[in-house]
Amino acid sequence: MSFPSSSLSSFSSLSSSSAAAHPLAAYGWDDDWAAEFAPYAAQGLVPGRVVRVDRGRCDIATPQGTVWADTAFVVPRDPMRIICTGDWAAVDADGDPRFVRTLLPRRTAFVRSTSSKRSEGQVLATNVDHIAICVSLAVELDLGRVERFLALAMSSAGGDALLGDAAAGAGERAAEPLVVLTKADLVPDAAVLSHLVQDIEHIAPGVQVLPVSSATGEGIDVFAAIVSGGTSVLLGASGAGKSTLANTLLGREVMEVQAARDVDGKGRHTTTTRNLLVLPSGGVLIDTPGLRGVGLWDAGVGVEQVFSEIEDLAEGCRFHDCVHEAEPGCAVLAAIEDGTLPQRRFDSYRKLLRENERIVAKTDARVRAEIRRDWKRKGAEGRAAMEAKRGRIR
Ligand SMILES: Nc1nc2c(ncn2[C@@H]2O[C@H](COP(=O)(O)OP(=O)(O)OP(=O)(O)O)[C@@H](O)[C@H]2O)c(=O)[nH]1
Ligand SMILES: [Mg+2]
Ligand SMILES: [Zn+2]
Numbered sequence: 001m002s003f004p005s006s007s008l009s010s011f012s013s014l015s016s017s018s019a020a021a022h023p024l025a026a027y028g029w030d031d032d033w034a035a036e037f038a039p040y041a042a043q044g045l046v047p048g049r050v051v052r053v054d055r056g057r058c059d060i061a062t063p064q065g066t067v068w069a070d071t072a073f074v075v076p077r078d079p080m081r082i083i084c085t086g087d088w089a090a091v092d093a094d095g096d097p098r099f100v101r102t103l104l105p106r107r108t109a110f111v112r113s114t115s116s117k118r119s120e121g122q123v124l125a126t127n128v129d130h131i132a133i134c135v136s137l138a139v140e141l142d143l144g145r146v147e148r149f150l151a152l153a154m155s156s157a158g159g160d161a162l163l164g165d166a167a168a169g170a171g172e173r174a175a176e177p178l179v180v181l182t183k184a185d186l187v188p189d190a191a192v193l194s195h196l197v198q199d200i201e202h203i204a205p206g207v208q209v210l211p212v213s214s215a216t217g218e219g220i221d222v223f224a225a226i227v228s229g230g231t232s233v234l235l236g237a238s239g240a241g242k243s244t245l246a247n248t249l250l251g252r253e254v255m256e257v258q259a260a261r262d263v264d265g266k267g268r269h270t271t272t273t274r275n276l277l278v279l280p281s282g283g284v285l286i287d288t289p290g291l292r293g294v295g296l297w298d299a300g301v302g303v304e305q306v307f308s309e310i311e312d313l314a315e316g317c318r319f320h321d322c323v324h325e326a327e328p329g330c331a332v333l334a335a336i337e338d339g340t341l342p343q344r345r346f347d348s349y350r351k352l353l354r355e356n357e358r359i360v361a362k363t364d365a366r367v368r369a370e371i372r373r374d375w376k377r378k379g380a381e382g383r384a385a386m387e388a389k390r391g392r393i394r
Pocket of ligand 1: 244271
């Protein structure tokens with residue numbers, strides 16, 4: 001496989017610095033992580049990246065190789081702080097068992113709400129640069145579902161900002177979403193395929209839409225080039241072909257794939273844990289279990305971005321607080337009327353907007369502040385314990 005040189009620039013720019021020589025460079029270690037980690041290095045801790053979390057145990061890639069830690073040591077009360085594949089951690093290498101002292105602040109996090117009744121967020125992947133939303137061409141396209149994934153992906157900036165800590169994630173960039181249309185070999189008619197690509201492009205302004213096939217290799221080199229920079233996560237329904245795609249990039253069967261070819265999104269989930277994989281062609285890929293649904297979680301920013309044309313139209317409404325229902329001079333309703341804005345798209349926008357408002361209202365400011373205080377207190381306790389331990393050793 002060959003890659004355009006531009007896609008490799010983020011790595012080659014590190015080549016002269018110390019981070020590139022670091023044993024964790026292949027896992028995404030860079031100068032910024034090194035700077036973030038410096039205080040922990042001073043305490044004799046080693047950095048590590050969480051490559052897998054499975055019930056009570058997590059595997060962490062460290063300069064000394066992959067170690068495992070008991071998550072009992074690292075499970076906080078706050079679900080947003082539960083250790084997740086993709087996290088960078090400070091590991092106590094002398095501990096028995098080795099355990100995680102702290103997680104470094106997340107650059108990005110893909111978070112969904114666990115259920116509509118509760119206000120808890122579930123973190124699916126952290127510190128990702130690209131979010132590949134995998135959509136199978138073997139089944140009918142569900143545009144609303146893609147819009148939902150995109151809204152969450154576009155709200156993935158600064159995992160700590162999601163805790164309500166405005167200072168932590170302010171101004172940070174979200175991960176870049178792309179839509180990967182898998183099993184393109186099942187749509188042999190080029191004209192039909194290009195229409196399907198366009199359908200997605202229309203609902204995903206500014207987002208790359210890439211048809212791929214693990215069966216024929218179509219689009220694989222382009223996808224490999226995209227994911228060769230930084231960390232990428234594969235998200236989507238069960239049976240979409242995520243693990244097959246991961247294996248294709250790895251060049252060998254690392255992930256187990258579903259045996260039956262014809263069942264998409266039905267039956268048993270083949271992948272059950274989130275796995276971080278180092279790609280031979282560069283970059284890091286996180287394969288995840290199939291998702292039945294993703295509830296929005298504080299995704300207001302993302303909803304606005306996904307439906308940016310509706311937000312633009314609303315600027316032209318006569319009343320600035322127009323809710324686009326029956327107001328005179330409503331530019332949005334006029335666009336629906338003349339066919340420029342599909343009714344389906346507007347309904348989807350309203351549905352996601354309302355769902356997000358409900359979830360934000362539930363996770364009220366007081367709860368968020370509590371979560372934050374609790375975490376800061378624990379952090380301070382951890383540091384104090386560390387100081388005490390170091391004091392004894394000296
Ligand atoms: N025709 C065709 N079938 C594919 C392609 N990629 C994957 N499949 C088939 O789709 C089925 C599901 O693939 P998996 O890779 O296990 O899907 P997954 O998204 O990882 O599923 P979960 O782990 O359950 O989330 C398997 O039977 C694959 O052989 C493709 O490019 N073309
Ligand atoms: Mg899988
Ligand atoms: Zn209006």
